[in-house]
Amino acid sequence: MSSLSNASSDRDEKDLPVFTPMPWSLQEIREAIPSRLFVRDTARGLRYLFRDVVLASVLWHLASYIDPIFKNPAVVQVLRPVGAELLRWSAWSVYWWFQGLVFTGLWVIGHECGHGAFSDHRSVNDTLGFILHTALWTPYFSWKISHHRHHCNHASMERDEVYVPKTRSDLGIPHEHSIDWDELFGDTPIYTLFMLIRQQLLAFPAYLLCNVSGQKNYPKWTNHFDPTSILFTKEQRNVVMMSNIGIAAMIYSVSLASSMYGFWEVVKFYGIPWLAVTHWFIMITYLHHTDPALPHYRGQEWNYQRGAAATVDRNFLGWQGRFFLHDVAHFHVIHHFFPKMPFYHGEEATQHLKAFIGNHYSYSEKPVFAALWDNYNECQFVEDKGNVLFYRNKKGQAVLRPAKVESKEL
Numbered sequence: 001m002s003s004l005s006n007a008s009s010d011r012d013e014k015d016l017p018v019f020t021p022m023p024w025s026l027q028e029i030r031e032a033i034p035s036r037l038f039v040r041d042t043a044r045g046l047r048y049l050f051r052d053v054v055l056a057s058v059l060w061h062l063a064s065y066i067d068p069i070f071k072n073p074a075v076v077q078v079l080r081p082v083g084a085e086l087l088r089w090s091a092w093s094v095y096w097w098f099q100g101l102v103f104t105g106l107w108v109i110g111h112e113c114g115h116g117a118f119s120d121h122r123s124v125n126d127t128l129g130f131i132l133h134t135a136l137w138t139p140y141f142s143w144k145i146s147h148h149r150h151h152c153n154h155a156s157m158e159r160d161e162v163y164v165p166k167t168r169s170d171l172g173i174p175h176e177h178s179i180d181w182d183e184l185f186g187d188t189p190i191y192t193l194f195m196l197i198r199q200q201l202l203a204f205p206a207y208l209l210c211n212v213s214g215q216k217n218y219p220k221w222t223n224h225f226d227p228t229s230i231l232f233t234k235e236q237r238n239v240v241m242m243s244n245i246g247i248a249a250m251i252y253s254v255s256l257a258s259s260m261y262g263f264w265e266v267v268k269f270y271g272i273p274w275l276a277v278t279h280w281f282i283m284i285t286y287l288h289h290t291d292p293a294l295p296h297y298r299g300q301e302w303n304y305q306r307g308a309a310a311t312v313d314r315n316f317l318g319w320q321g322r323f324f325l326h327d328v329a330h331f332h333v334i335h336h337f338f339p340k341m342p343f344y345h346g347e348e349a350t351q352h353l354k355a356f357i358g359n360h361y362s363y364s365e366k367p368v369f370a371a372l373w374d375n376y377n378e379c380q381f382v383e384d385k386g387n388v389l390f391y392r393n394k395k396g397q398a399v400l401r402p403a404k405v406e407s408k409e410l
Contacts, residue, residue, distance in 0.1 A: 014401075029337060032355070034352065037345040038341050040117060040119055045109070045112070056102045067088065102273075103277045104276070107281060112129075115340055130246060136277055141243045143208070156296075157298045158298065162214050163286070167384050173381065179396065203286075211223060284329045287329070288332045290379050292379060293400055294391075297389070311332055312362040313364070327343050334349045
């Protein structure tokens with residue numbers, strides 16, 4: 001399973017490689033990881049946080065010079081108006097790229113806090129996590145609760161919280177042998193690109209507001225802002241309201257900043273980098289949990305460790321992903337096994353995990369934008385029946401088949 005590939009159009013399904021679910025217990029896997037790698041160091045975490053805050057501040061300060069420099073009459077005279085504008089927007093693009101990565105790194109630290117991986121002290125985790133996530137439009141406690149449930153139930157068709165695959169019946173695909181797949185999935189590349197961009201920019205707000213891509217068994221209006229939502233228990237309602245107060249404070253703060261400095265100034269310095277956070281976060285999580293070679297489970301075939309292994313590590317943006325994003329994409333599989341392990345131990349712990357579970361560890365070197373396009377097209381639906389499931393593409397093809405499956409379920 002470590003090699004992620006595409007199905008060929010002419011391959012008979014009975015000849016597909018066979019997948020056997022992972023046999024080990026979570027305790028056996030944990031014993032393969034040195035205990036020192038589970039130790040959280042608050043001071044070390046604070047150093048990473050301080051670094052990111054400094055980077056964000058420096059980039060913000062440097063960006064404040066972009067318009068004054070390239071709108072300066074002397075500069076415009078030398079570069080000509082078109083040249084000055086071209087360089088001005090190029091400079092803004094550089095700022096948006098790197099500030100978006102830095103903001104995403106800050107969001108990742110908030111995510112670490114939500115898991116209790118930043119510090120041994122709950123008050124430190126929740127205080128910093130609340131500040132960081134609220135500043136980036138994430139209801140900290142509300143999302144922390146549903147995200148914890150996602151980790152506890154990942155890859156379970158019945159209980160997972162997000163990225164739950166659509167089934168054949170969800171899409172109204174008949175079980176006939178002769179199906180016009182082009183009629184069902186014959187979207188133009190332009191339309192597919194539009195839908196993909198929509199996913200990248202709106203999927204996270206849509207999930208928080210409307211449960212888009214979430215558990216299909218939830219009521220229609222399930223969301224992260226209703227304290228009485230099925231997502232939360234009665235005991236959790238107060239912290240959900242606290243998260244809502246934080247978001248309300250952000251609405252007020254951004255409105256105030258827009259009135260003081262101008263709406264477009266807020267968009268340039270803060271709004272577009274925040275959109276980049278949404279894009280990177282959705283891209284990272286989508287590619288972690290969505291691939292033709294990753295299984296989903298029903299019933300008793302699922303357990304926690306099998307769900308944790310149903311993720312894939314990726315070489316995400318090379319050194320930039322490692323430095324700015326705190327290895328969140330490079331070493332995500334180990335995070336699903338042990339979410340309280342701090343991110344700075346992810347690389348070493350992954351080597352021990354890989355040595356123990358072997359081919360049940362998944363890694364992909366495919367360039368991430370190519371992987372995003374391919375997986376968006378290849379991962380369409382799973383079958384209505386069966387306890388070990390793999391995504392099928394726009395031709396109804398899978399790349400793996402379970403070791404034990406009845407032919408009628410294929």
